[in-house]
Amino acid sequence: MRTNKVFIPEVFFTNDCLTGEDVVKSTRVLGDLDGVFQDKEAYGKMNKEQVVYHVSSYLPVLESTPGGLFMGITTLYSGKVGQEYFMTKGHFHSNSDRAEFYWGVEGEGFLILMDERRNVWAERMFPGSLHYIPGKVAHRVANTGYQKLVFSACWPSDAGHDYATIADTGFARRLVDVNGVPTLV
């Protein structure tokens, strides 16, 4: 008998049964997100140790296994750098045609998407919201609420993460607070 994996966030993060080699936990602090936010002055004044998000990934097969799936759960804290909401780094997939599901678990925010022609759009995330991210579409999540935003994801184990394209050219639009309203600019 094997112990079940349970993806309720609190269980996923704390249960000792989930510390096996196939569960990888990572944390991104503000210092890991240098160059991500537009307001360099506001970013410069903030504590670089501040946690922006945690990711727990369940990797039941080896990376690059054709046909395999990975699953992750991300907790993205509430905050802003200047007027821009805390967000994930964002990425394309290295195997660019690989798709992914995201779904909202807790809190509120937006999934920001950008295709290869740099068209940007956003989908509102909330508990139970489901998002199909087609291949060749970059994706990042912003927390626009006052509580933590928790979302989960399922992606092919041979998708890989391409962060370099976003690091070089960014997203064509940003989600910022304009008079209290999340707005793509």
Ligand SMILES: O=P(O)(O)OC[C@H]1O[C@H](O)[C@H](O)[C@@H](O)[C@@H]1O
């Ligand atoms: O990788 P980031 O762009 O920082 O996003 C954070 C994470 O969000 C989700 O959990 C994805 O499934 C992960 O693959 C990703 O690593």
Ligand SMILES: [Fe+2]
């Ligand atoms: Fe992805």
